[in-house]
Amino acid sequence: MEILDKLTILADSAKYDASCSSSGSKRKNNTTGIGNGNFAGICHSWGADGRCISLLKILFSNSCIYDCKYCINRSSNSIKRATFTPQEVADLTINFYKRNYIEGLFLSSAVIRSPNYTMEMLIKTVLILRNEYNFNGYIHCKTIPGSDQSLIDKLGKLVDRMSINIELPSNNSLKLLAPQKEKANILQPMSYVSNNIKLNKLDKNKFKPNFVPAGQTTQLIIGATPESDLKILKLSEGLYNKLNLKRVYYSAYISVNNDKNLPMLSSPPLLRENRLYQADWLIRFYGFKANELLDETHPNFNNILDPKCEWALRNIENFPIEINTADYFTLLRVPGIGVISAKKIIRARRTFLLDFQELKKLGIVMKRAKYFITCKGKYYDKVYKFNQSFIETNLIYQERLSIPNKNFEQLSLFDNLSPTKEDTIKCLTGSL
């Protein structure tokens, strides 16, 4: 088979994985090598779906021995199958890298022959890159559930990031849709990797090999199974707190297979995915807890308002907030004020007290924030009533105005609809 055909088949099979980030690694180059890590990550292109392309994202093989119901590569599907050789993947990576198409490699694979055999193929590929080509660019590798710990260990010392996709957010769903995978097979290697990362950080030996320096990530499929947003968010929170995951990716389910256990969706639930990313962001950088954003009486997010607005309206007694005295984390809780804006405010008010005029000069967007703040004790001009229903009506009105064709599944209220945008850039632009 021609390399072009292989690439087309194996990129097509890999495209549903949301992760593409190349951030978090400071791997240095040496004088004879090629490539380095960029801590902030670099996006190289954007596909027609608006998702960033940063890594050569391919499967090593799509000839799977398993039959997970939701997956395009399941053994019972009749699709074109292909398998690379380690040398082919390494050559592609190096040649793409030299032309600056990519930041590195994201290699995943279906299970061929056995989990261990598959792992060995991945390791072989990475070994060629690191040792023969002296490649110091970014490598993200999937761990194959059910493979030996010694193999995980070996791979972990070579790559920058590792991931195991949980995919289905509960045990029941997993049993139903991925009967050959076991929860233990997924969570065990995850905690093993997480422990090793911790130990590696404690080890002060300068010459030790780094172990997964950019951390591990996972992915959850949204909308294939009945779990609520609350349940999903709690799972993510647990993964961040207990297993120290770098990222949890959410991937709106796309109907690729017909199965009685799967819903038939006409379009992927992109808005829901977007809401989860927004909430995930609030948990990781804004000090919110899953319990604050949702509870048993409100287990799912709102179509029109983003999670922070929704939270603020439900907790209106915490507002208004005085811009000139509120601390950093309180400022961050104001809808429309993000990390950058909060920092700007704190910096600027050191020299003098701020009013609305100055906030505008600082480039703070008032659209949402104006309902929740005061400057030197005064409300914003046109905000003459401070009560929940007034604010809610206005916010909803505004959001509707800003959506031209009322097509909620397509809209991008948050400019990071694409889950793949780099963390740091997100940090700079993502104001909620």
Add this chain to the structure above:
Amino acid sequence: MSNWKLINTTFIYDGTFDGFLTIVFDVYSNKTLPKQICSKDLYIPNFLDKTLYINTNYEKSKRVFVGIEKNICYEALYNSYNAFLSNEKDKDINILKYLCEGFELGPKINNMLTNSYVYKVISMRKRVLFECHRLKGLLRFVEVQDNLFYASIHPDNNIIEPLGHHFINRLPNQYFIIHDKYRNLCFLYNGQTYEIIDSTNMNIPQFTESEKLYQNLWKAFFKTIAIKERKNPKCQMQYMPKKYWKDLIEMKY
């Protein structure tokens, strides 16, 4: 700075950072602010203007360079160098005022964001670094000879030097040329040293056989990796504005 003398003169200089710092030195020691500052390439003579050509003096520029970090802070140096690469016409005068005020006030100058030239300098710095970061990803090399790579770019700001450094760190053994077609500048790297030259009369090289293969592979990958159920051209365009497309292999069909 409020009691300084204002003169109705435009200072002309050679357009280099050293030239600019020379002006900063003169202005600060004489406590006299010019009306405008303009690089000689961009200056359009005007019958009404009074002009003065300032010769670049490396002794002076070095003293200012060191002085900024010592007497203001590193951030001020970082801000002014990067803002200097901006394509905004009044960048020079704004950076000048920012630095002069900085010498009086020290590091707290960077908090005064409601001050118009401080804000200006900081936003120019941001725009320059943003574009530079963007091009670190969007630049495309083609192989024109064994191990010699060529890339053309059309950036708004003059970012060829920081961009070149990025690729030297990344691909130290690869010979490469980065060609800024707007400014007719070339960044040449031969595996050891680099220089930036004028490229007005340069022939643009043809690419190698194997090059075609990898371009096709890349295009195929690019097309395949997008999920058609999630098509979102607006989002694509927002991150990858059209103005950069002419140098992108995957966007040329």
